[in-house]
Amino acid sequence: MLLPLAAAVAGCGPPNAGAWAPEEVVARAAYRGDGPPIIRLYTMVNNRSGAGAHTSLLINASQQVIFDPAGNVEHPGVPERNDVLFGVTTEFERIYRSAHARExxxxxxxxxxxxxxxAEMAFRAVQRAGPVQPALCTLVTARVLSELPGFESIRPVWFPRQLMEAFGQLPGVTEEKLVEYDDPDKFKAIMSYQGPDAAAAN
Known part of the structure; x- marks a missing residue:
């Protein structure tokens, strides 16, 4: 059975203000990635203009979460608290990035x-940062990063490409670009996600 979903992608849209999943729901969804602690910056770029459209952040700490400031991705299997998505499995992360890459x-x-x-400092910081107002996704993300050890060169900036370029200059950063030319409506891809319980059952 597919879980219902509402999503707005590749843009700092109206915030899901007041989203506050119950403690037991967040605890049940908690997931930590198998890999090492990381901070991962996503920058959504308009293919026609080359302008940045949205900024978000994945953190693999004691839990793996996505900070999606002023985003509007909603899924019952991925509870949210003020722009922080909990229970971000490897599969959901793959679907999340794919949902933002389209024609x-x-x-x-x-x-x-x-x-x-x-990583743990970043995890705590994003939980304090939201909910974020529209058009402030990059500024708030940059402020969070600038307060972390090893990220002091990051300055508060307004535009996604500026933050992307500054992040890329940090030592140890690897970069990839995801390009897909399918239909702009990626809701079906995210709706196919059935959560970690379904994956374990299979």
């Missing part, structure tokens, strides 16, 4: 390994 936009994915302590 109108591509996604630049930059990953930096960090210490467990820095």
């Amino acid at each position: 109108t936009h591509h996604v630049v994915i930059q990953t930096r390994p960090v210490s467990p302590e820095v």
Whole structure:
């Protein structure tokens, strides 16, 4: 059975203000990635103009989460608290990035390994940062990063490409670009996600 979903992608849209999943729901969804602690910056770029459209952040700390400031991705299997998506499995992360890459936009994915302590600091920081107002996704993300050890060169900036370029200059960053030319409506891809319980059953 597919779970219902509402999503707005590749843009800092109206915030899902007041989204606050119950503690037991968040605890049940908690997931930590198998890999090392990382901070991963997503930059959604308009294919026609080359302008940045949205900024978000994945953090693999004691839990793996996505900070999607002023985003509007909603899924009952991925509870949200003020722009922080919990229960981000490897499969949901793959679907999340693919949902933002389509004929109108591509996604630049930059990953930096960090210490467990820095990852945990970032995890706590994004939980304090939201909910974020429209058009402030990059500014708030840059402020969060600038306060972390090893990210002091990041300055508060307004535009996604500016943050992407600054992040790319940090030591140890790897970068990839996801380009897909399918239909702009990627809701079906995200709707196919059935959560970790379904994956375990299979």
